Amino acid sequence: MTTAPAPSAKATAPAAGVVRRGRLRWLPLAPATVLLLLFLGGPIGYCCYIAFTNMQLTGTSTTEFTGLANFRRAFGDADFRNAVVLTLVFTVISSLLGQNTLGLALAALMRRASKPVRTLIGAVVVAAWVVPEIVAGFLLYAFFRREGTLNEVLAGLGLPSQNWLYTLPILAVSFANVWRGTAFSMLVYSAALSEIPKEITEAAEVDGAGGLRRLWHVTLPMIRRSIGTNLMLNTLQTLSVFGLIWAMTRGGPGNRSQTLPVFMYDQAFNKSLIGYGTAVALLLLLVGAAFSVVYLRLMREEV
Amino acid sequence: MRPTTAPLILTAAALVATAGLTACGGGSGSDPDTVKVAYNRSTDNKIRFKDNHLAAVKKQFEKANPGKKVELVPIQAQDNDYATKVQQMMRSPKTAPDLVYEDTFRINADIKAGYLRPLDDYLAKWKNWDQFVDTAKTAARAEDGKTYGVPDGTDTRGLWFNKDILAKAGLPADWAPKNWNEILDAARAIKKKVPGVTPLNLYTGKAPGETSVMQSFEMLLYGTGAAGDEPLYNPETKKWVTGGKGFRDSLAFLKTVYDEKLGPDISDALDPNVGTTVFSEWLPEGKLAIALDGSWLGQNWLKTGGKPWPEWSKTLGQAPMPTQAGQAPGKVSMSGGWTWAISAKSKNPDLAWKFIEQFQTRKNAVRWDIVNAQIAVRKDVAKDPEYLSSMPGIRFFTGLVRYTHYRPALPVYPQVSSAIGEAMEAATTGDSSPGGAAKAYDEQLKSVTDGAVGG
Numbered sequence: 001m002t003t004a005p006a007p008s009a010k011a012t013a014p015a016a017g018v019v020r021r022g023r024l025r026w027l028p029l030a031p032a033t034v035l036l037l038l039f040l041g042g043p044i045g046y047c048c049y050i051a052f053t054n055m056q057l058t059g060t061s062t063t064e065f066t067g068l069a070n071f072r073r074a075f076g077d078a079d080f081r082n083a084v085v086l087t088l089v090f091t092v093i094s095s096l097l098g099q100n101t102l103g104l105a106l107a108a109l110m111r112r113a114s115k116p117v118r119t120l121i122g123a124v125v126v127a128a129w130v131v132p133e134i135v136a137g138f139l140l141y142a143f144f145r146r147e148g149t150l151n152e153v154l155a156g157l158g159l160p161s162q163n164w165l166y167t168l169p170i171l172a173v174s175f176a177n178v179w180r181g182t183a184f185s186m187l188v189y190s191a192a193l194s195e196i197p198k199e200i201t202e203a204a205e206v207d208g209a210g211g212l213r214r215l216w217h218v219t220l221p222m223i224r225r226s227i228g229t230n231l232m233l234n235t236l237q238t239l240s241v242f243g244l245i246w247a248m249t250r251g252g253p254g255n256r257s258q259t260l261p262v263f264m265y266d267q268a269f270n271k272s273l274i275g276y277g278t279a280v281a282l283l284l285l286l287v288g289a290a291f292s293v294v295y296l297r298l299m300r301e302e303v
Numbered sequence: 304m305r306p307t308t309a310p311l312i313l314t315a316a317a318l319v320a321t322a323g324l325t326a327c328g329g330g331s332g333s334d335p336d337t338v339k340v341a342y343n344r345s346t347d348n349k350i351r352f353k354d355n356h357l358a359a360v361k362k363q364f365e366k367a368n369p370g371k372k373v374e375l376v377p378i379q380a381q382d383n384d385y386a387t388k389v390q391q392m393m394r395s396p397k398t399a400p401d402l403v404y405e406d407t408f409r410i411n412a413d414i415k416a417g418y419l420r421p422l423d424d425y426l427a428k429w430k431n432w433d434q435f436v437d438t439a440k441t442a443a444r445a446e447d448g449k450t451y452g453v454p455d456g457t458d459t460r461g462l463w464f465n466k467d468i469l470a471k472a473g474l475p476a477d478w479a480p481k482n483w484n485e486i487l488d489a490a491r492a493i494k495k496k497v498p499g500v501t502p503l504n505l506y507t508g509k510a511p512g513e514t515s516v517m518q519s520f521e522m523l524l525y526g527t528g529a530a531g532d533e534p535l536y537n538p539e540t541k542k543w544v545t546g547g548k549g550f551r552d553s554l555a556f557l558k559t560v561y562d563e564k565l566g567p568d569i570s571d572a573l574d575p576n577v578g579t580t581v582f583s584e585w586l587p588e589g590k591l592a593i594a595l596d597g598s599w600l601g602q603n604w605l606k607t608g609g610k611p612w613p614e615w616s617k618t619l620g621q622a623p624m625p626t627q628a629g630q631a632p633g634k635v636s637m638s639g640g641w642t643w644a645i646s647a648k649s650k651n652p653d654l655a656w657k658f659i660e661q662f663q664t665r666k667n668a669v670r671w672d673i674v675n676a677q678i679a680v681r682k683d684v685a686k687d688p689e690y691l692s693s694m695p696g697i698r699f700f701t702g703l704v705r706y707t708h709y710r711p712a713l714p715v716y717p718q719v720s721s722a723i724g725e726a727m728e729a730a731t732t733g734d735s736s737p738g739g740a741a742k743a744y745d746e747q748l749k750s751v752t753d754g755a756v757g758g
Binding site for chain 2: 056057058059060061146163165166250252253254269270271272
């Protein structure tokens with residue numbers, strides 16, 4: 001998760017000896033690799049198989065291979081398309097705009113803050129991150145619900161209250177995810193910012209660059225790789241957020257906050273269609289892969 | 304990432320994997336002297352009568368069978384999640400409980416999935432089985448003619464109302480609506496004359512699960528046709544019935560209730576825990592005038608219940624749910640109930656059966672129906688004076704048995720129910736009109752039943 005790219009990879013040249021040494025190097029890792037294949041590769045392979053069957057949790061004891069039927073069904077399913085759109089909205093709002101930008105802003109501000117302030121803010125933000133997902137879900141549920149804290153505050157200010165989980169469910173869960181995930185971005189960016197050499201910023205300052213220009217022309221390009229890594233981790237994490245949304249809205253009202261993971265759970269366990277739910281899970285994996293490819297490309301470009 | 308981080312990550316992952324593995328190892332395995340009993344524990348932490356009763360039976364069982372142990376496996380969850388959890392447990396012999404508490408509406412799906420074991424051999428030798436009424440005996444009989452579960456009670460449904468609130472709105476203490484409109488009229492009168500009170504609670508939407516489908520939608524739907532109609536599934540043609548006029552009318556009734564704000568706030572109604580809120584807050588605190596709900600509500604207000612409320616029997620009255628226009632037979636009720644079943648992967652089926660027998664001794668059966676506020680399914684229990692005097696209203700709800708309907712006992716029913724829940728939610732939130740929601744239901748019905756659908 002750190003910023004430095006791998007310069008050593010390019011430096012090594014002669015072929016055969018290196019390959020042999022590479023193999024030997026893997027030897028101590030072999031048990032770990034085997035375990036990983038067994039416990040990660042195995043289930044993933046099994047999932048891929050299930051996605052092409054009509055397996056059900058209950059209602060039938062036979063499981064047949066149905067080819068692409070589950071995938072065809074998904075693309076013809078208006079609820080699935082709705083879930084894809086909501087997932088993208090959720091990811092863009094909470095991960096790209098929320099966690100990422102807010103994390104960078106917090107990290108930048110904290111560099112200027114005095115030590116006690118820094119420690120305090122750091123502790124508060126990280127606390128939100130350390131709280132287990134389901135607990136965070138209930139906290140935010142208590143915050144947004146009709147008798148919740150947010151409405152108490154609004155009422156105190158003389159503003160009208162409403163049930164946020166009902167009127168703006170997708171925004172409420174997005175905000176919850178921002179609240180929870182910003183700490184991670186902040187930590188990544190704090191590390192990245194502290195690695196920018198002072199001389200460069202000072203040189204820019206001497207050249208007369210203001211705060212915004214320094215940010216745009218010096219800071220952002222310098223931490224470009226951190227941004228890429230952070231975006232990728234954030235996005236992948238956000239794409240798979242389930243507990244938070246489940247605890248707050250269960251995907252409702254209607255299906256107005258039903259993102260792909262919630263849709264997948266609903267199909268697999270409420271409607272007992274394990275096969276279809278797994279197919280949706282694979283499609284979710286594809287969405288994640290698409291995001292990753294984009295970020296990896298962004299990171300590869302040289303400035 | 305630097306190359307050096309890779310081994311670290313791999314080792315960490317391997318450690319996590321092995322930790323997970325050992326954790327799995329610890330919980331599984333089956334001891335031939337232990338019966339594992341899985342049941343649903345109420346999500347309200349104050350309600351533990353089921354746990355207490357089972358613990359008492361466990362004690363008797365362990366005393367009567369020295370060396371044998373009972374391990375209670377409570378699953379504290381809402382009904383849908385409980386079913387999912389148990390189904391997953393029953394998929395593997397390592398996790399399968401020996402005894403499972405199964406809702407009759409789901410048991411057929413689980414039988415079809417091969418999760419349960421037929422009990423006919425045991426039942427043939429069990430003299431108490433003759434005490435069960437015929438409808439109860441068929442409750443867990445599958446399409447293959449075998450019986451897979453022993454029911455421990457049933458329930459009926461009707462209107463509960465707060466006499467004090469109704470009196471303020473000028474309605475009599477023996478209020479008994481003759482059709483749907485009279486319910487709406489009463490609710491409107493309450494809304495006008497008793498501000499601050501929710502006139503009528505009808506469950507709706509997906510979140511409460513089967514609660515909203517059965518307690519509210521089917522109570523409406525089964526009162527829309529003529530007597531003897533089967534509005535969901537036609538057993539003669541073996542086809543599911545698409546959303547016709549009765550279906551749309553039922554959705555429209557729900558929509559009217561929520562549009563005119565005669566019901567609770569829609570966001571409260573869509574809360575998954577609304578069922579608990581109704582009996583633990585709204586009714587005892589006088590915030591709700593009329594509730595379409597189950598016969599078991601009283602259990603929560605007993606001294607031993609989750610929300611002791613001794614005055615309830617004076618404050619609350621009961622009325623049967625009328626048919627749509629008051630057409631014959633004039634009243635409607637739905638019945639369900641739960642059964643005890645033995646998991647197919649159980650390694651101790653004989654011992655598990657012994658536990659059922661212990662649970663169903665006459666004394667225990669009476670006790671259970673009383674603490675769980677069940678309508679008796681055994682003739683000897685139904686005659687028991689302790690049972691009959693256990694709770695006000697029990698005679699009323701037992702009287703509804705002759706008007707009651709059972710849900711289609713078919714494996715696909717849970718999926719149909721879930722489609723109905725979606726139609727209800729769409730219609731009440733205004734996402735689509737009752738007609739549109741009925742149409743969407745037809746589409747879903749076709750896909751879950753593989754086209755076994757008729758008009």
